[in-house]
Amino acid sequence: MSGKYDLVIVGGGISGASLLYTTATFTDIDSIALIEKEDEIAAINSDHTNNSQTLHFGDIETNYTLEKARDVKEGAEMLAGYLENHDPDREMHDKRSKMVLGVGNEEVAELERRYEGEGFGDLFPKLRSIGREEIADLEPKVVEDRDPDKELRALQTPDGYVVDYGATTQSFVELAREEAGVDVYTGTKVEDITPTLDGYTIETTDGRFDCDATVVAAGSHSLQIAKELGYGENKVLLPVAGSFFLADDLLNGKVYTLQMKKLPFAAVHGDADVHDPSITRFGPTAKLVPALERGRISTVTDFLDVFGLNAAAFLSYANILSDRILLPYVLRNLVYDVPNVGPKQFLPHVQKVVPSVELDDIERAKGYGGVRPQIVDTETKSLDMGEAKIVGDDIIFNITPSPGASTCLKNARRDTLEVLEFLEGEYEFDEEAFREQTIEHFPRPDGIETGDTDEDAGAPLEPSPAGDD
Numbered sequence: 001m002s003g004k005y006d007l008v009i010v011g012g013g014i015s016g017a018s019l020l021y022t023t024a025t026f027t028d029i030d031s032i033a034l035i036e037k038e039d040e041i042a043a044i045n046s047d048h049t050n051n052s053q054t055l056h057f058g059d060i061e062t063n064y065t066l067e068k069a070r071d072v073k074e075g076a077e078m079l080a081g082y083l084e085n086h087d088p089d090r091e092m093h094d095k096r097s098k099m100v101l102g103v104g105n106e107e108v109a110e111l112e113r114r115y116e117g118e119g120f121g122d123l124f125p126k127l128r129s130i131g132r133e134e135i136a137d138l139e140p141k142v143v144e145d146r147d148p149d150k151e152l153r154a155l156q157t158p159d160g161y162v163v164d165y166g167a168t169t170q171s172f173v174e175l176a177r178e179e180a181g182v183d184v185y186t187g188t189k190v191e192d193i194t195p196t197l198d199g200y201t202i203e204t205t206d207g208r209f210d211c212d213a214t215v216v217a218a219g220s221h222s223l224q225i226a227k228e229l230g231y232g233e234n235k236v237l238l239p240v241a242g243s244f245f246l247a248d249d250l251l252n253g254k255v256y257t258l259q260m261k262k263l264p265f266a267a268v269h270g271d272a273d274v275h276d277p278s279i280t281r282f283g284p285t286a287k288l289v290p291a292l293e294r295g296r297i298s299t300v301t302d303f304l305d306v307f308g309l310n311a312a313a314f315l316s317y318a319n320i321l322s323d324r325i326l327l328p329y330v331l332r333n334l335v336y337d338v339p340n341v342g343p344k345q346f347l348p349h350v351q352k353v354v355p356s357v358e359l360d361d362i363e364r365a366k367g368y369g370g371v372r373p374q375i376v377d378t379e380t381k382s383l384d385m386g387e388a389k390i391v392g393d394d395i396i397f398n399i400t401p402s403p404g405a406s407t408c409l410k411n412a413r414r415d416t417l418e419v420l421e422f423l424e425g426e427y428e429f430d431e432e433a434f435r436e437q438t439i440e441h442f443p444r445p446d447g448i449e450t451g452d453t454d455e456d457a458g459a460p461l462e463p464s465p466a467g468d469d
Helices: 016-028 064-085 103-118 132-138 166-176 223-228 298-307 311-321 326-335 341-353 407-424 431-437
Strands: 002-010 033-034 093-103 128-130 151-163 182-185 190-196 199-204 205-218 235-247 255-256 270-271 280-288 370-375 389-392 395-398
Touching: 002 016, 002 166, 002 199, 016 033, 016 166, 016 407, 016 431, 033 166, 033 205, 064 166, 064 407, 064 431, 093 132, 093 199, 093 341, 103 151, 128 132, 132 151, 132 326, 132 341, 166 182, 190 205, 205 223, 223 235, 223 298, 223 389, 223 395, 235 298, 235 341, 255 341, 280 341, 280 407, 298 326, 298 431, 311 326, 311 370, 326 341, 326 370, 326 395, 370 389, 395 407
Parallel strands: 002 033, 002 205, 033 182, 093 255, 205 395
Antiparallel strands: 093 151, 128 151, 190 199, 199 205, 235 280, 235 370, 255 270, 270 280, 389 395
8 A cells, every 4th residue: 555645644533533624624635644553543542431521621620721721712612613513413422511619718719719810700601600509409419418517619611511532533534534535544553754855755554655744643652753753852751641430320510629739630520421421430540651552561662762761851750750749649649550449549539529429339440541641841851831742844743632632623723724834835724614614613602702713823732631631
């Protein structure tokens, strides 16, 4: 198998698939190929068991600044609009209540400050500050058996989109394949990418592909490929595996807890499953793992390849893990995997959401959870919270930690514009049609119009909660 294409996308998760959909449907690029190493599309982190099925808007994620929430909000509205437009029967998503819970005087004060003083109530018109009685109406188990003298408040919104990102990924690919000049190759592993005078040659297990422009959307492997081509030398990865615990039908929607300060990982939250509301999922936990994919020993060598085994990488890890808040958190999360001991240690986090839960009510979710790559800058020896993309000569590398799935269409729009520049203005992007098929279908309160596209749409989104999305 071989071929010549204008654009080749490496990676068949939701990031690569959303770009395939955007370029195939809304540009006039003549020929596009997507290459996926697995036999199925969306087989790794986009699979619905390997993430928390959350569409992040930034409204109840208390580790988001107002600026970041504004960025994420537009991306989430694009995907929500796509789902409203293309999934009227809700086979790929559902919509439920969503809230972040403040327990005790300090947390309640923080939520009120965030809602009123920091402007989140203005940015999200559907977000409401509600007390114990309204919380009980929406989520009875959250209030049941809770100390009546403990102050309780929540920021709540009806925009609690629960998404099967795997099914969404497949829908992107199916729509793209309806267009002429689009090919999708699964079970095709990239072995080498070589620059040429007019683009790249991609050697795979299934033949050679030549292209004018390339986008690598291969998750943690994107940085590995970037380094092989001389990009991202000052970056390594801190892979974080997210896991979950399961319980019976306890929640109607999503209930978050407040984010721990200084932690880039998700706060524990409870979610009703997208396909089975009788299951409640609690998590994620966040465990550091020396592998790029969950449960695949073969990717340990890939991690070492990206890590580099050099002094700068070791010193960066040492600096990050010596933090007096981060280190205890990392060690505590290791305990959650220990049989018998783990559920006992995790139980208080569940009880903060649902006080009546007992130890026998929860169990580890076997086979659930993925690996999210937190990026480490070896120059500053710190977690890099601002860069999830590397742009080279006619090539883009997307590492896409969370909330990459939530903002996949916004990222795809940005990458489409970059690809068109690579192709030297030969093709055009119908942005009006793109927005009409996506964000224009997002339901808004009366009098609220669709926001304009961000002027800084080329700026990278920040990575955030590991194991989420």
